[in-house]
Amino acid sequence: MDIGTVVAFLAVDLLLVLTPGADWAYAIAAGLRGRALLPAVAGLVTGYAGYTLLAVAGLVVIVAGSPHLLTALTVLGAGCLMWLGRGVLVRPATPGADTKNMAGTETTADTGRRTMLRGAGISGLNPKALLLYFSLFPQFIDPAAGWPVATQTGLLGTLHMACCAVVYLGVGLLARTALTTRPTAARAVTRTSGAMMIAIGGFLLVERLA
Template sequence: MPDLSNLLAFALVALGMALTPGPNMVYLISRSLSQGHRAGLISLGGVALGFVVYMLCAAFGLTALVLAVPYAYDAIRFAGALYLLWLAWQALRPGGRSPFEVKELPADSPRRLFLMGLFTNLLNPKIAVVYLSLLPQFISPANGSVLVQALVLGAVQIAVSVAVNALVALSAASIAAFLVRRPTFAVVQRWIMGTVLAGLAIRMATEARR
């Protein structure tokens, strides 16, 4: 088991990561605002499962294969960038809508919400990089099984991320009523979110592989 100091230090790092806006947070906010906090929490379940997948891959050393093979990493990176560009186009195209627009939006099924949350997380290769770059710094062979320590630290990261994103989803849902009363914000929402999503896509696509 990791010692208490390592657990606390890693939890603080995980908290800082969770508070940094990214594709997961953008998706959860958009779902919560457009369909309510229940949809946001269902989507969060998919995101959490994505964290579990990456944690297990990192703990058992499988993610190393993705980082060792440039084409495998790039395939995931570009797939994620294309997905974000598609979301941006949905917001900016004529007649399109921003994920933050909460007026007369079609409701997705719980299954689709969960899967979209899962794929949004799995298509973000930074999660794999984070696990491989951060976990080893907080693992000490002197504290016992490396696998157990990796699983415990990964569980801490997931717990922190889920807690933060749950608060984000619930807060975003409460903002929906405010936005409904101000429909003139719709155009601004569309362009701001389209620009943010496109920027995230470009950054993901052009980021150098480490």
């Protein structure tokens, strides 16, 4: 795999990652919660790590070629997005706020784990990510390049995860910096993020089931 192919992939991949969506909405909401940003981004990247492993194993092609399995993933992913979006609408983040359980005793470690798991759910259950790996990666993989296909797939997946980590961290930090002294605006942005999750989930359901 030559450097020109890698650069071309990075250019296309960055354009896709820079397009706002459910990942952005979650990163913004996490950024407003202070310490939740790092576990949130780690969770989002973990979801894509799962797709990378599937792609390396060749299972992405199998899943993408199974209409029933893809529909099941779409329904599950859309439901997850809508459920998380509802939670964000009900409990909008404010700058520096820490999530607590009903008894108010949830530890920072517990909060971090839950935030990471939710992030992994958002990216890992998003069928659009599956189609991204299925449709974009093959265009940049050359079986005659001298590298094993699995190695090329792993490299592209790693580059995609790196782009996601950098962009989502930047989005979260920007949201925190711009809104840290504006709690009212922060709540409005968070509610907008939650509404985006619900809208994206609804769109995925309609698009797949229509």
